[in-house]
Amino acid sequence: MEYFLDEQQKMIKEIARNITEERIKPVRAELDEKEEFPREIIKEIAQADLFRVFIPEEYEGFGAKCLDACLAIEELSRGCCGVSICYAAVMLGTLPIILFGSDEMKQKYLPQIASGERLVAFGLTESGAGSDAGAMKTLAKLDGDSYIINGTKQFISNGGDAEIYSIIALTNPAKGVRGASAFVVEKDTPGFTFGKKEKKMGIRCSSTCELVYHNCKVPKENLIGKEGAGFIATLKTLDGSRPGVAAQGVGLGQGALEEAVAYARQRVQFGQAVSSFQAVQHMLADMATQVEAARLLLYACARTIDAGATNYTEDGAMAKLFATDMAMKVTTDAVQVFGGVGYTRDYPVEKMMRDAKILQIYEGTNQILRNDIISHVYKRKAMRP
Amino acid sequence: MNIVVCIKQVPSTTEVKINSETNTLVREGVESIINPFDTYAIEEGVRLKERFGGKVTILTMGPPQADIALKECIEVGADEGILVSDRAFAGSDTLATSYVLSKAIEKIGDYDLVISGKQTMDGDTGQVGPGIAQRLGIPFVAYVSRVDDISDGKMKAERMIDEGHEVVEAPVPCVMSVSKEINVPRLPSLRGKMKAKSAQLTVWSAQDLGIEDNKVGLAGSPTFVMQIFSPKRERQSEMLEGSSAEQVSALCDKLSEMKVV
Numbered sequence: 001m002e003y004f005l006d007e008q009q010k011m012i013k014e015i016a017r018n019i020t021e022e023r024i025k026p027v028r029a030e031l032d033e034k035e036e037f038p039r040e041i042i043k044e045i046a047q048a049d050l051f052r053v054f055i056p057e058e059y060e061g062f063g064a065k066c067l068d069a070c071l072a073i074e075e076l077s078r079g080c081c082g083v084s085i086c087y088a089a090v091m092l093g094t095l096p097i098i099l100f101g102s103d104e105m106k107q108k109y110l111p112q113i114a115s116g117e118r119l120v121a122f123g124l125t126e127s128g129a130g131s132d133a134g135a136m137k138t139l140a141k142l143d144g145d146s147y148i149i150n151g152t153k154q155f156i157s158n159g160g161d162a163e164i165y166s167i168i169a170l171t172n173p174a175k176g177v178r179g180a181s182a183f184v185v186e187k188d189t190p191g192f193t194f195g196k197k198e199k200k201m202g203i204r205c206s207s208t209c210e211l212v213y214h215n216c217k218v219p220k221e222n223l224i225g226k227e228g229a230g231f232i233a234t235l236k237t238l239d240g241s242r243p244g245v246a247a248q249g250v251g252l253g254q255g256a257l258e259e260a261v262a263y264a265r266q267r268v269q270f271g272q273a274v275s276s277f278q279a280v281q282h283m284l285a286d287m288a289t290q291v292e293a294a295r296l297l298l299y300a301c302a303r304t305i306d307a308g309a310t311n312y313t314e315d316g317a318m319a320k321l322f323a324t325d326m327a328m329k330v331t332t333d334a335v336q337v338f339g340g341v342g343y344t345r346d347y348p349v350e351k352m353m354r355d356a357k358i359l360q361i362y363e364g365t366n367q368i369l370r371n372d373i374i375s376h377v378y379k380r381k382a383m384r385p
Numbered sequence: 386m387n388i389v390v391c392i393k394q395v396p397s398t399t400e401v402k403i404n405s406e407t408n409t410l411v412r413e414g415v416e417s418i419i420n421p422f423d424t425y426a427i428e429e430g431v432r433l434k435e436r437f438g439g440k441v442t443i444l445t446m447g448p449p450q451a452d453i454a455l456k457e458c459i460e461v462g463a464d465e466g467i468l469v470s471d472r473a474f475a476g477s478d479t480l481a482t483s484y485v486l487s488k489a490i491e492k493i494g495d496y497d498l499v500i501s502g503k504q505t506m507d508g509d510t511g512q513v514g515p516g517i518a519q520r521l522g523i524p525f526v527a528y529v530s531r532v533d534d535i536s537d538g539k540m541k542a543e544r545m546i547d548e549g550h551e552v553v554e555a556p557v558p559c560v561m562s563v564s565k566e567i568n569v570p571r572l573p574s575l576r577g578k579m580k581a582k583s584a585q586l587t588v589w590s591a592q593d594l595g596i597e598d599n600k601v602g603l604a605g606s607p608t609f610v611m612q613i614f615s616p617k618r619e620r621q622s623e624m625l626e627g628s629s630a631e632q633v634s635a636l637c638d639k640l641s642e643m644k645v646v
Contacts, residue, residue: 023572047571049575050575
């Protein structure tokens with residue numbers, strides 16, 4: 001398959017692949033076991049300029065092309081989705097600033113994010129507001145030149161390890177989601193602390209933490225965009241970040257496929273490599289086809305966005321849905337190809353299978369995405385030009 | 386601070402094949418890489434530039450294809466690359482090589498520090514670094530594992546020795562070779578790759594450097610390789626039998642018979 005990547009995209013892919021081979025693969029099992037934040041790898045990612053990939057050129061970035069970012073995420077995910085989510089969550093948290101921040105706000109934050117000096121997180125989910133984001137309870141009340149924030153955000157990737165937080169809070173609770181606004185809250189702001197750190201099934205080296213706001217005072221200029229535009233900012237942010245989750249799925253599926261093929265060729269049963277049995281060959285052929293199909297859908301979606309499309313909710317939802325369901329299936333099949341040892345922690349496929357599950361859940365469950373997709377399909381009467 | 390890092394392009398495999406007739410390395414079909422020990426020298430040069438400012442110039446002697454190695458150095462933070470290449474240099478030993486490199490460093494001029502890896506992976510001699518220092522008439526510090534400071538015309542550093550480590554001070558300019566404990570070389574960056582792509586490398590010939598013919602190539606190389614061969618692996622084994630106690634006592638007898646205990 002020829003994907004017609006340009007020179008910069010080939011470089012990004014090669015750089016990220018290098019990091020995966022040299023820095024991630026040798027330590028991924030240990031990071032998973034110890035649930036340790038991959039700080040050294042993040043430093044290497046920053047040093048390699050990969051955080052610059054999703055930042056616009058005028059703020060010391062490399063053009064903020066969706067496909068460029070997806071290629072970096074895909075290659076990192078080939079090694080470990082725990083590491084790649086630390087990277088992708090920075091992109092997620094930065095998107096509201098890129099999409100809706102003032103020039104002043106961009107000048108202040110984007111160069112620091114581009115260099116990797118400061119990490120970012122996005123705070124939307126609450127214990128009572130998951131798929132039903134509109135049920136959020138966190139409040140931001142204007143008080144002179146500041147907003148006073150109260151509430152608790154849950155399941156926040158990079159929580160505790162990021163320095164910059166883009167969060168959504170209600171500035172006018174009477175208006176429901178139309179009364180939601182987005183804010184930047186920096187770590188170490190008085191009244192902002194971290195709560196429970198989750199113990200997870202997969203992506204265990206990444207941090208997932210509660211953000212607790214108790215009379216947390218942030219300056220008025222930390223409002224991202226306008227008051228009441230928080231929910232639109234959220235939807236646009238998730239539209240922009242979902243291809244990234246799809247890229248995690250494609251990279252993870254690719255990684256699992258490579259492991260399964262390598263193992264099948266060296267495992268001998270009944271006097272021959274198990275890769276010579278048709279039962280195994282057909283599984284591997286299906287896995288390879290599914291990975292490729294997901295990659296095509298992802299790249300087409302990313303190129304649609306990069307071409308300047310204004311509404312790509314359906315495209316992103318389809319890419320994320322298909323690629324993450326694929327990753328779940330392909331990693332499960334990879335464990336099956338390995339047999340008994342695949343179920344042990346001596347080989348990477350059991351971790352890959354655990355990591356795959358979250359991709360179907362976060363940044364819009366695959367069920368919510370199907371709702372999005374069908375409403376668009378009905379709207380266009382299933383027609384394509 | 387102006388830093389010159391000397392590197393060499395070597396065959397990528399550790400299982401080097403030798404042509405038994407000519408006693409030279411078989412290079413056909415073997416991918417070339419930067420000598421792994423030199424990657425620590427490049428990284429240290431870039432780190433010192435980041436600490437103290439200045440410029441990192443990479444210098445290598447080799448065939449025209451060695452420009453790939455120089456570009457790889459720019460990918461990881463070096464500023465410039467100079468390739469010293471001439472047919473007259475073919476067959477140069479470490480004495481001749483250090484002469485050529487020292488002439489190139491003199492031509493670069495205005496340098497504060499010359500860094501090399503501790504040895505190459507193919508030749509394994511570790512002689513070129515000290516050879517350059519001797520030619521330039523400046524001090525040489527071997528096996529540096531940490532640079533503490535460079536200020537007031539002096540470098541303070543720690544170097545590895547068999548018994549542990551030594552803290553040394555040397556006037557700059559000086560030449561140092563670095564051990565692999567000194568750092569973890571970084572991987573290429575996007576900005577580095579873009580810079581390398583458009584980088585213009587400098588190529589100097591023997592004439593450019595005012596090289597004396599009789600000091601380079603086979604004529605200028607007093608080292609003569611008599612024979613190169615792959616050592617044969619010979620191992621003899623004997624299995625001991627009986628109960629554990631009998632095996633232990635038989636083993637003790639054997640060892641004392643061989644006078645190892």
